[in-house]
Amino acid sequence: MDIKKTAIAGTLESSDIQIMVSIGENGIELDLESQVIEQFGKQIKAVILETFDKYGIKNATVKAVDKGALDCTIKARTEAAIQRAIEKDHDLNWEALI
């Protein structure tokens, strides 16, 4: 699956995360900004990368700004951004969402 355009999901409000996905060439390049990066940076990145893996996306530039989101939120926002970026947001792959 390829990224077709830049897309964004989530907000910068407390307990949320903003994910921006755009076209990339060198694998999944993930840039994370978080005030809890020391404690949770690894975990947040793992959840995002896992989600990309599930969609079979090999190349993308990802910018994430975390405001203390839970894993389920991180996953949901990443999926929403991916669906928009692969232009499938009107044709959701419900199976992949489970």
Place this chain on the structure above:
Amino acid sequence: MSDELKITTLFLKDKKTRQQWESLLYHHDIFSITDKDVLLLDQTFGIYDNQGLIATISIASNVLKYLVIEERYRENGKLFNMLVSHAINALASQGIFHVLVFTKLDYAKSFQYLGFSNIMTTEYGVFLEKGDQSINTFLSQLPLIKGDYTISAIVMNANPFTKGHLYLVEEALKKSDYVYVFVVSANQSLFTSEERYQLVCQGVEHLERAVVCQGGEYMVSLATFPSYFLKNKEEVISYQTQLDALLFKEYIAKTLHITKRFLGEEPLSDTTKRYNKALLTYLPPEIEVEIIPRKTIDHHQVISATKVRECIQFGDLELIKQLVPITTYHFISEHLTELQKRLDNN
């Protein structure tokens, strides 16, 4: 203070809303907003508490502007994040993912927490960006000249490209091996950014060592700059020119190995005159600055794009022919009615 503060869209055409908005800005040292300033805003959002407007943000193209939050609502940055986030999502829904902001030094950190990166700090403020592009992607797209050459640059609005502009490029090529011609991209001129760029390309096509580039978002024209948080016109111009000069010097010139910048002498516009003066202050010694006297036609009249636009208004094609290269002339004569219509609408 109620628990649920919500963001609403503000319609500044509404008199009462405009008054509330202006009064909020006024109390935070943003004075004298003109109708023209308001017209440049694409969208404005606000937050009300018990009927009173307590916070606001605006977007103009891809720039965040007029961000103000009343002091007592600033705690833990909640409203700040809400407003910026809302503006970013509003831009995203229009397909705009690259966001710029010019702000005071004190707020730079708050923007950095939201994923903005600092491009340039000057004594007047900080210029930050966020999104799917950056100044580095812009730089990597510029054509790089390899070899041991003297490389110079000219930045022009070229609204439209005249014989004066052509003369400037020719003079630069007498004094350097290659010249980059950057065409300012801001779309606030009679000729669109694309038209101006095409006319420059056509106009210098016969000059092999002239490289024409779109100025992009970092070759800043005076029009795109924010003036809102600076107190007076003097400060605004100082800030604009300083930022422009430093961006050119630290990023563009360094990447492209430009060692010389040519400016057209400015006998007419006071703003441009001061702009040139500021470039002379900030660019040397790393970048040499040379001012080229204007080309004149008979009766010592200087060639200027302003004059060409006047001629378009009066349909004086004969005079236009003397002022512009044949390529620009063809474009104007073919589109005269359309251009006059644009002038009327302004």
